[in-house]
Amino acid sequence: MRPRRVIGVDAGGTKLLGGVVGEDLVVHHRVHRLWRGEDLSGLLGTMVEAVEEARRASPEVEAVGFGIPSLMDSRSGQSVTSVHLPLDGVPFGDLMSERLDLPVVVENDANGAVLAEQRYGAARGASDVVLLTLGTGIGGGIVLGGELYRGSVGAAAELGHMVVDMNGPLCQGSCPNRGCLEAVASGTAIGREGAEVARRDPDSALGRAALQGVAMTGALVTELAHDGDGGARGVLTLVGERLGVGIANLVNIFNPEVVVVGGGAAAGGEMLLEPARRVVAERALRPSRDVVRIVSARFGPESGMLGSAALALDALGGA
Amino acid sequence: MRPRRVIGVDAGGTKLLGGVVGEDLVVHHRVHRLWRGEDLSGLLGTMVEAVEEARRASPEVEAVGFGIPSLMDSRSGQSVTSVHLPLDGVPFGDLMSERLDLPVVVENDANGAVLAEQRYGAARGASDVVLLTLGTGIGGGIVLGGELYRGSVGAAAELGHMVVDMNGPLCQGSCPNRGCLEAVASGTAIGREGAEVARRDPDSALGRAALQGVAMTGALVTELAHDGDGGARGVLTLVGERLGVGIANLVNIFNPEVVVVGGGAAAGGEMLLEPARRVVAERALRPSRDVVRIVSARFGPESGMLGSAALALDALGGA
Numbered sequence: 001m002r003p004r005r006v007i008g009v010d011a012g013g014t015k016l017l018g019g020v021v022g023e024d025l026v027v028h029h030r031v032h033r034l035w036r037g038e039d040l041s042g043l044l045g046t047m048v049e050a051v052e053e054a055r056r057a058s059p060e061v062e063a064v065g066f067g068i069p070s071l072m073d074s075r076s077g078q079s080v081t082s083v084h085l086p087l088d089g090v091p092f093g094d095l096m097s098e099r100l101d102l103p104v105v106v107e108n109d110a111n112g113a114v115l116a117e118q119r120y121g122a123a124r125g126a127s128d129v130v131l132l133t134l135g136t137g138i139g140g141g142i143v144l145g146g147e148l149y150r151g152s153v154g155a156a157a158e159l160g161h162m163v164v165d166m167n168g169p170l171c172q173g174s175c176p177n178r179g180c181l182e183a184v185a186s187g188t189a190i191g192r193e194g195a196e197v198a199r200r201d202p203d204s205a206l207g208r209a210a211l212q213g214v215a216m217t218g219a220l221v222t223e224l225a226h227d228g229d230g231g232a233r234g235v236l237t238l239v240g241e242r243l244g245v246g247i248a249n250l251v252n253i254f255n256p257e258v259v260v261v262g263g264g265a266a267a268g269g270e271m272l273l274e275p276a277r278r279v280v281a282e283r284a285l286r287p288s289r290d291v292v293r294i295v296s297a298r299f300g301p302e303s304g305m306l307g308s309a310a311l312a313l314d315a316l317g318g319a
Numbered sequence: 320m321r322p323r324r325v326i327g328v329d330a331g332g333t334k335l336l337g338g339v340v341g342e343d344l345v346v347h348h349r350v351h352r353l354w355r356g357e358d359l360s361g362l363l364g365t366m367v368e369a370v371e372e373a374r375r376a377s378p379e380v381e382a383v384g385f386g387i388p389s390l391m392d393s394r395s396g397q398s399v400t401s402v403h404l405p406l407d408g409v410p411f412g413d414l415m416s417e418r419l420d421l422p423v424v425v426e427n428d429a430n431g432a433v434l435a436e437q438r439y440g441a442a443r444g445a446s447d448v449v450l451l452t453l454g455t456g457i458g459g460g461i462v463l464g465g466e467l468y469r470g471s472v473g474a475a476a477e478l479g480h481m482v483v484d485m486n487g488p489l490c491q492g493s494c495p496n497r498g499c500l501e502a503v504a505s506g507t508a509i510g511r512e513g514a515e516v517a518r519r520d521p522d523s524a525l526g527r528a529a530l531q532g533v534a535m536t537g538a539l540v541t542e543l544a545h546d547g548d549g550g551a552r553g554v555l556t557l558v559g560e561r562l563g564v565g566i567a568n569l570v571n572i573f574n575p576e577v578v579v580v581g582g583g584a585a586a587g588g589e590m591l592l593e594p595a596r597r598v599v600a601e602r603a604l605r606p607s608r609d610v611v612r613i614v615s616a617r618f619g620p621e622s623g624m625l626g627s628a629a630l631a632l633d634a635l636g637g638a
Contacts, residue, residue: 073606080606128471140572149463151574152447155607158571163602166483166564177567177602245485248496252477253459253572255470283482283496287392287399288474 004316007054007064008309010109010302011047012264013084013136013173017301018050020058021309025120027302029057040086048099064102065312067109067304068092069139074154077106083161083173083182084137105308105315109133111157112307113297114141115148117260119310121298126257130250131297132159132243133263133304134272137172138182142254160186164245181246185239187218187265193238194221197231205229218265225271233271240272244279247294251280255288262297262304269296323635326373326383327628329428329621330366331583332403332455332492336620337369339377340628344439346621348376359405367418383421384631386428386623387411388458393473396425402480402492402501403456424627424634428452430476431626432616433460434467436579438629440617445576449569450616451478451562452582452623453591456491457501461573479505483564500565504558506537506584512557513540516550524548537584544590552590559591563598566613570599574607581616581623588615 005028009018016033031050035043047066055061070079070087077094079087097104114123114131123129127146133139140159142149150156160182161175168179172188183189194217198210205224210216224232247259261273277294284292297303324347328337335352350369354362366385374380389398389406396413398406416423433442433450442448446465452458459478461468469475479501480494487498491507502508513536517529524543529535543551566578580592596613603611616622 071604071606081604083604126471144463144468151607152445152576153574153606153610155604156572156574158604158607161571161604162481162568163564164482164485166561175604177604242485245482249481252480253475255472255475257471285390285400285402285474285477285480285494285496287390287472288470288477291472 004313005058005061006309006312006316007051007061008305008307008312009047009051009064010067010112010304010308011069011085012109012304013069016047016050017305018054019305019309020054020061021306023313025306025310027306029054040090043085044095044099047096051100062103063105063312063316064096064100065105065107065112065308065310066092066096067107067112067308069109069137071155071158072106072108074150080155081174083175088174103315105312107308107311108139108141108157109304110139110141111148111150112141112311113139113262113303114143114260114307116299116303116307116310117262117297118143120306121303122260122295123258128254128256129258129260130159130254130256131260131262132246134185134261134265135187135263137188138186139263144254159246159250162246162249164242164249181242185242185246187263190218190221190235190239190265191216193235194232197235201231204231206231219267222265222268225268236268236271237275240268240275241279243272244276245283247276248280248284248289251284251288251292256292259292259294260297261294262300264301266296323632324377324380325628325631325635326370326380327624327626327631328366328370328383329386329431329623329627330388330404331428331623332388335366335369336624337373338624338628339373339380340625342632344625344629346625348373357405359409362404363414363418366415370419381422382424382631382635383415383419384424384426384431384627384629385411385415386426386431386627388428388456390474390477391425391427393469398425399474400493402494407493422634424631426627426630427458427460427476428623429458429460430467430469431460431630432458432581432622433462433579433626435618435622435626435629436581436616437462439625440622441579441614442577447573447575448577448579449478449573449575450579450581451565453504453580453584454506454582456507457505458582463573478565478569481565481568483561483568500561504561504565506582509537509540509554509558509584510535512554513551516554520550523550525550538586541584541587544587555587555590556594559587559594560598562591563595564602566595567599567603567608570603570607570611575611578611578613579616580613581619583620585615
């Protein structure tokens with residue numbers, strides 16, 4: 001029998017990554033899209049177009065798995081709320097399977113990512129795993145006792161919307177909360193702290209970039225930190241420490257074997273994780289703080305795409 | 320066959336409540352003890368004495384269940400850390416079964432409480448349940464998919480040590496953290512905020528009590544709030560709102576059907592829960608905030624004792 005292939009799609013706050021994926025989790029063809037401020041129709045159109053591009057490269061695909069940054073209601077299959085995309089109240093799976101004429105599986109993006117890391121990646125072999133994906137926002141995924149934990153209606157694991165600073169800054173997008181982990185430790189927060197350093201110190205690499213009109217993003221700050229710039233490194237230390245406060249909470253709450261940190265804005269790697277581990281050692285309780293491993297996602301920014309593909313393969317009875 | 324009886328013990332930060340409990344969860348005989356600053360030997364002696372008192376009233380008991388405010392390591396059966404009692408590194412179950420010459424089951428106190436409420440109490444019929452017990456500190460218990468969630472080594476659900484104010488006050492006891500929910504919303508915090516009101520307004524009921532040298536505890540503030548004192552009610556509103564920030568986190572993390580609030584310091588009832596529900600409605604995400612019920616423990620301060628008894632009955636193969 002010919003091995004099955006599906007398309008996995010990770011749709012984030014600002015971009016899409018898709019790929020044709022086989023049962024061996026090898027990626028055969030990748031597609032990318034960017035978006036900013038699109039309405040629902042534009043957004044769905046871009047997604048359909050990206051899937052069709054991948055499908056032209058591999059017409060034998062049998063299903064599509066979508067990871068979307070939404071709080072799902074598994075009772076209706078609806079995307080009830082999405083903090084970063086205009087997907088509130090959208091019957092996403094129905095719309096997509098109609099337009100693509102293929103079986104479609106929809107899951108919260110970070111739920112797919114944690115499954116990929118726990119089955120095949122950085123948390124392989126562990127039963128109790130918590131994952132944070134750092135990007136425009138912060139997504140969360142939870143595997144407990146070896147199974148994805150989805151909550152009573154499928155909306156659990158919004159770990160980025162755990163408040164760590166109750167009088168802190170307003171959160172992003174449509175989140176009504178203050179001082180969420182996402183508000184202080186996402187890629188967006190890295191960019192914002194970078195802009196702050198640029199203002200304070202116009203002669204630093206960050207300051208010079210700002211004067212040249214370069215957009216102050218998490219990606220830029222991380223790149224300059226990799227180049228050795230002190231100001232940019234300081235930003236990653238600060239954000240890594242805040243991330244550590246959030247991870248210490250998750251360690252006290254879940255007593256997990258592994259905490260996996262992934263997503264595009266985790267590109268700072270050890271520059272974020274080292275301060276995070278130090279804060280967990282200082283703030284979390286024993287024995288949980290001693291047993292947990294805090295590691296980078298093996299599949300990096302591809303965890304979400306691979307996880308969506310794995311869920312689509314599951315739905316076909318493959319994988 | 321004669322119905323089985325066990326002794327359930329809930330050992331908190333400052334007091335013990337025990338009871339002889341039958342398979343029908345009816346309590347036949349209660350025992351109480353208080354402690355403050357006892358060393359390990361004094362503490363264990365008090366516990367043994369309390370159990371022996373209950374046993375004299377009902378000599379046919381077959382086992383004892385202890386709920387202790389400890390982070391357990393289920394691999395060794397040890398109490399690894401206890402924020403409020405001198406139980407660090409103590410092989411509690413072994414010591415107790417030796418001294419009592421009865422089968423002994425040991426569990427984190429709030430784990431027992433959530434089990435009692437989910438099986439027989441305020442969360443009966445629900446699969447995904449989170450419980451907070453407000454007392455000297457704040458304990459937590461989690462039932463997911465109908466089963467107690469204990470974490471990878473048995474130390475999970477330290478929900479009181481979830482930071483909600485990362486630059487906030489130092490936590491209590493041996494917790495090294497800052498701005499934990501316990502630091503801002505426990506019975507101890509109610510007493511501390513009451514003392515603050517008494518200082519600011521010496522003519523209030525709280526102020527007059529303080530001038531008379533009455534100790535400013537959570538119990539006193541709650542009693543004066545029930546009597547209608549405005550200052551005391553304001554304290555419960557403030558603490559209830561902070562509790563709401565913590566519950567909103569748990570709603571976003573677990574998407575539970577029910578959040579149960581118990582423990583002696585929850586005696587304020589709706590004076591705490593009404594502001595907590597308001598904050599959850601304002602700060603948590605949909606659909607989770609719309610599906611959750613936030614309720615008082617049915618068994619009030621007896622949840623922990625009944626839960627310990629239920630676990631002892633389970634161990635006998637009864638219940």
